[in-house]
Amino acid sequence: MPMHGPARGASDMVPFAACFPFEDIRIMALEHADVLRAAHLARLGLSEDDAAHYLDDLGRILEMVDQLQALDTEGVAPLAHPLDATQRLRADEVTETDQRDRFQRCAPAVEQGLYLVPRVVE
Amino acid sequence: MQWETVIGLEVHVQLATQSKIFSGASTAFGAEPNTQACAVDLGLPGVLPVLNEAAVAMAVQFGLAIHAEIPEVSVFDRKNYFYPDLPKGYQTSQMYHPIVGAGEVEITLEDGSTKRVGVHHAHLEEDAGKSLHEDFHGMTGIDLNRAGTPLLEIVSEPDMRSAKEAAAYLKAIHSIVTYLGISDGNMAEGSMRCDVNVSVRPEGQESFGTRAEIKNVNSFRFVERAIEFEVERQIELLEDGGEVIQETRLFDPERDETRSMRTKEEANDYRYFPCPDLLPVVLDAAYVDHLREALPELPDEKRARFQGELGLSAYDAGVLSASRAMAEYFEAVKDACGDAKQAANWVQGELSGALNREGLAITDSPVSARQLGELIGRVIDDTINGKAAKQVFQALWHGEGDSADAIIEAKGLKQVTDTGAIEAMIDRVIAESPAQVAQYRDAEPEKRGKMIGYFVGQVMKASRGTANPQQVNQLLKEKLDALC
Amino acid sequence: MHDKTLTELAACLAAGEFTSRELTESLLARIDRLDGEINSLITVTPDAAREAADRADAARAKGEAGPLTGLPLAIKDLFCTDGVLTTAGSRMLANFVAPYDASVVERLKAAGTVSLGKTNLDEFAMGSSNENSHFGPVKNPWDLAAVPGGSSGGSAAAVAAGLVPAAMGTDTGGSIRQPAAFCGITGLKPTYGRVSRWGIIAYASSLDQAGPMARTAEDCALLLNAIAGHDLRDSTSVARGVPDYTEELAAPLSGLKIGLPREYFGDGLDPEVESAVREAVKVYESLGATVREVSLPHTHYAIPAYYVIAPAEASANLSRYDGVRFGHRCEAPTDLIDLYERSRAEGFGEEVKRRILIGTHTLSEGFFDAYYKKAQQVRRLIRQDFLDAFEEVDVLMGPASPTPAFDLGARKDPVSMYLQDIYTIAVNLAGIPGISVPAGFAGGRPAEGRPVGLQILGTHFAEARLLNVAHRFQQATDWHLRRPAFAEENA
Structure with missing residues (x-):
């Protein structure tokens, strides 16, 4: 039960949640x-504990998102941009022009004009 | 068991635009690291891509050249993965709606037979930067000059059945893109790169075997060798009761083998989705027609014309149309001398031999097409004979003169066609060779033909090669036969 | 000087009552004195401001002053500013000095404005309360216990506190309109594509749009004149003429057809907010407008659709923060994966990570059709709702937010925070313009309570109409003239 789901502390409750007819x-x-x-995949270092914490949040966000499934969208073309413009x-x-020095001023590690990263094994 | 090889190629062609696909930075090769990586190429916060018109036009021209369908709408997607040479953490590519639809390429095999290889689609995308593995205190250096260079990725159907077919396909693609002038096709500089998908299956089986993808095979020769090795490896594996695993492999030209690239192999999930910073590319029919009209004559069409109109053999037409530079040189020679067959013989014979010996490309030939054409013209109009012509060619090659005529003049190679002068030389030779004349006289008439060679040689020698050989032959025969 | 509108300040500068330099000094001093409490600015740029002010005064002396010459403002710290720290409210960019100007910043500089600094925001513009900033939360000048809204919370609070007369914001799901409502100022989100996104640090590219935040609709019109227009560097920027948005401001409203979306007045709407909005609508009726109820049937699918589309785009947009070319890099990475994982884990805050994870998950293999494609289909239905409604009415009106500003720390659950944006998010999905104008107070504390915003929506490129409708309201009411006690006491 997504939006009608278990109470989560009064201040956290959304007063208008009940209006979602899902x-x-x-x-x-x-x-x-x-x-x-x-x-x-997102290269976000997460500890097991972090992951458990996010599991709860993300689970509830996805529950909310899953409400989309209630809608019949058969034959509706996806809309990627709000305006029907073309490229x-x-x-x-x-x-x-060459602005290497300028652009590399904000770089964490540079040598001989190259950005340095830990050794990449091919 | 008889095995059948199944090969598909993904060819990445760097398009010969001045600027990058989504930015105004230069695409020139060989600049100092990161001096051609602008804010957009670096993926600085807040930057946005704008599509290069020339990249679109070049992709469409390629599509037209392979008789492909050009969809009205194509869309750029983001292909998400992390790698240091990929600044934004995604590559802007085309997954679902590529700019070029299905087409086909005709390849010519060594025996002169042809075969059609399907192209599944071709799509536009941005190139990545380069990782430099020289040791920076155990670190890798990243150069993003190449990042954002436009690439056309041409994905074939799995239609090839041998390493030779794959190499022929790659050559055909090379020839098309260089004909169109949409790429310099320089494989050594990475302007054209190739991933090869190889599988084997028992002959007669319909379903494909498990394939291995060999990455970055960057010469025609390596494509053949990598496939040959890989096919052998897979067959051996299967015959020993093993299984081919679907994986990415790397060809090592030094050891002549492919090996697994496990480091990059971890489960990829590219999470393609339409790039929200770019809008759908819509190509109207007028634009496509305009590009179609601007297409140069393509290798297939040229080959057909060389055969049909110029009367060349299938083989000659194939060789001479293989590259645009070769075809253009040949046609210039032909126009200068007026004889296609002679031009074809000279370009493939004397000229190609000399170029190969010195490892030169036809565009670097010391003998220009005009010079060669004039030289051939002097053979045709009997100013010089074939032997002298070779001498003139060598002189032109070594820069001993500006034109065939000047060299003929300077070296006194003009052919002697004056019957009186030739008769005088013949009379002298006959007079000086009584023994040979006697042999000739005694021989049976059908054997005399061969014996005449000696006298011809002597007359030619006496003329220092300038006598017209046909005339010498004919006059000798008359005079010797008169003695019999 | 601190409580004047841009329009009034422009008149003062033109009349020579004070110089831009004097105005700038006065506001810098005020920021110095008061912003410790509000925390609306991440970076103040006094030197650059003084130089710009002097240039403006010199231009005016030569008779070369334009409508915005010498007028001070602040810029959300999501816009790249050449040579100035640009943080996006994130530890990731805590040391990032941008090497170029955003298009909006270029245009504002060219118009002769004087930027005093960069305003606080929710990290990477992800949030509705400004509590997600690496640089600490912003407080609402009307009640220091309340949030200013987000993500352009710093911009809204700075204007409300009288630190600047105007500020630039961005709006991806309500990030201009909701904080404008919470802080009792006027905020306009233009049509998607009206203002260039070049140089704005991307959150969700198909939804992000920059806009002005100021005291009045008239001031927003002045600023929109400067920032709107086609930009060749942004493929999604629209090549369409820019009208003078001040020209139609005073046009009469007789015959204006107002639609009230049934779905914007349902359960969950704070009764005091509702009554303030309904009172505002009555003002319009008195000005000659007609009102009818309309329906936007897919309203409730807007938040679910948004929380697929925005995180998906964000997950890719934020991949460039990898510790290689700019931004935070972890200490002594052992290998490449370590460099990525630690730099990103350390550099991003919790809400940003949450959205990256959601976006990554919904785009991953096997889920794309069920989430992303579905959300884009729903997006079309939502846009169609609006297009259908605008066949019948000229503008739509409703609350900008279901409640007035809530207390700092009150909304800990992300989903309840997301649902807060129910009235603003669909507008971004549809790409239409929207404006929030002060329309009363709710909550009854402290003295007047917390501001309520009336949201007015128009069809694509109807900014001039929206500004006209908002301006006429401000001619008839004085809600926009109210100042928080915090600003008054510290005058």
């Missing part, structure tokens, strides 16, 4: 391993 529809319950997998093309001209 049914309980889940795509798939989020599991601990899903959180770890997402964290790994404008740029003329093939070199307009940029």
Whole structure:
């Protein structure tokens, strides 16, 4: 039960939550391993404890998101941009000059004009 | 068991634009590290991409050249993964709606036969930067000059059945993109790179075997060798009761083998979704027609014309149309001398031999097409004979003169066609060779033909190669036969 | 000087009552004295401000002053500012000095404005309370126990506290309109594509839009004149002429057709907020407008759709923060994965991580169709709701937020925080413009309670109409003239 779900402390409760006329529809319950997998894909270092903490939050966010499933969208074209505009093309001209020094001033580790990272094994 | 090889290629072609696909930074090769990586290429906070018109036009031209469908709408997607040479943490590419749809490429095999290889689609994307592994205190250096260079990724159908077919396909793609002028096709500089998908299956089986992807095979020769090794490896594995695992492998040209790239192998999930910073690219029919009209004559069309209109053999037409530079050189020679067959013989014979010996590209030939054409013209109009022509060619090659005529003049190679002068030389040779004349006289008439060679040689020698050989032959025969 | 509008200040500068330099000094001193309490600015740039003010005064002396010359303002710390710290409210960018100016910043500089500094915000613009800033929460000048709203909380609070007469904000799901409502100021979110996003640190690219926050609609019009327009560096920027937004401000409202979306007055709406909004609507009726109820049937799907689309886009937009070319890098990384994982774990705050994780999960293999594609389909339905409504009425009106500003620390549950944005989020999904104007108070404490914002929505590119409708309201009411006690006492 998403929005009607277990009370979470009075100050946390959303007064208008009850107005959401949704049914309980889940795509798939989020599991601990899903959180770890997402964290790994996103390269976010997460401890086991962090993951447990996020599992709870993310689970409830996804419960809310799952309400979309209640809507029949058969035949509706996805909308990626709010305006029905099309891509404008740029003329093939070199307009940029070398600004390496300027751009590397905010870089954490640079040598001989190269950005340094821990050794990459091919 | 008989095994069948199944090969598909993903060819990445760097497009020859001046600026990058989404920024105004230069794409020139070889600059100091990171001097051609602008704010957009670096993925600085707040930057946005704007699509390069030339990259779109080049991709469409390629599509038209392979008779592909050009969809009205194409869309850029983000392909998400982390790697230090990928500044934004995603590559802007086209997953669901590529700019070029299905098409096909005709390849010519060594025996002159042709085969059609399907192209599944071709899409635009941005190139990544480069990792430099020299030791910076145990660190790797990242150069992002290449980041954002436009790439056209051409994905074939799994239509190839041998390493030779794969190499021929790659050559065909190379020839198309260089003909179109949309890439310099320089594989050594990475302008054209190739990933090879290889699998084997028992002959007659319909379903494909498990494939291995060999990454970054960057020469025609390596493609063949990598495939040959990989096919052998897979067959051995299967015959020993093992299984091929789907994986990415790297070809090591020094050891002539492919090996597993496990480090990059961890489960990828690229989470493609439409790039919200770019809008759908809509190509109207007029734009596509305009690009179609601007297409140069393509290798297939050229080959057909060389065969049909110029009467060249299939083989000659194939060789001479293989690269735009070769075709253009040949056509310039042909126009200068007026004889396609002679031009074809010279370009493939004397010229190609000399270029190969010195490892030169045709664009670097010391003998220009005009010079060669004029030289051939002097053979055709009987000013010089074939032997002298070779001498003139060598002289032109070594820069001993500006034109065939000047060299012919300077070296006195002009052919002697004056019958009186030739007869005088023949009479002298006959007079000086009584024994040979006697042999000739005594021989049976059908054997005399061969014996005449000696006399021809002597006359040519006497003329220092300038006598017209056909005339010498004919006059000798008349005079010797008169003696019989 | 601190409680004047931009328009009034422009008149004073033009009349020579004081110089831009004097105005700048006065506000810098006020910031110095008061912002310790409010925490609305992350960076103050006094030197650059003085130089800009002097340049403006010199220009005026030469007779080259434009409508905004010499006027001070502040800029949300999400806009890149050349040579100035640009943090996005994040530890990740705590030391990032941007090497270039955002398009909006360039335009504001070119117009002769004087930026006093960069305003606080929820980290990477993710939040509705400004409690997610690495640089600490911002307090609401109307009640220091209350949040200013978010994510442009610093911009709203700085204007409300009289530290600057105007500030730039960005709005991805309500981040201009909700803090404007909470702080009793006027905030405009233009049509998607009206203002260039070049140089604005991206949160959700298909939703982000920059806009002005000021005391009045008239001031917002002045600022929109300066920042709106096509920008070749932003592919989503629209090539469409920019009208003079001040021209139609005073046009009469007789015959204006107002729609009240049924779904914006349902359960969960604070009764005092509702009555303030309904009172405001009555003012419009008295000005000659007609009112009818309309329906936006997919309203309740806006938040679920948004929490798929925005985190998905954000998860990719924030991948560039990897500790390699800029931003936070962890100490002594042992290998590449360690560099990424620790730099990002240390650099991002909790809400940002939450959204990156959600976006990563919903885009991952097997979930894309069920989440992302579905959300985009719903997005079309939501846009269609608005387009249908605008066939019948000229503007829509309703509350900007279901409640007035809540207490700092009161909303700990992320979902309840998200639901807060129920009236603003659909607007971003549809890409239409919206403005929030002060329309009363609720809560009854301290003296007057906390401000309530009336939200007015129009169809794509109807900014001039929205500003006109808002301006006429401000001609008829004085809610926008009220100042918090904090600002008055410290005058």
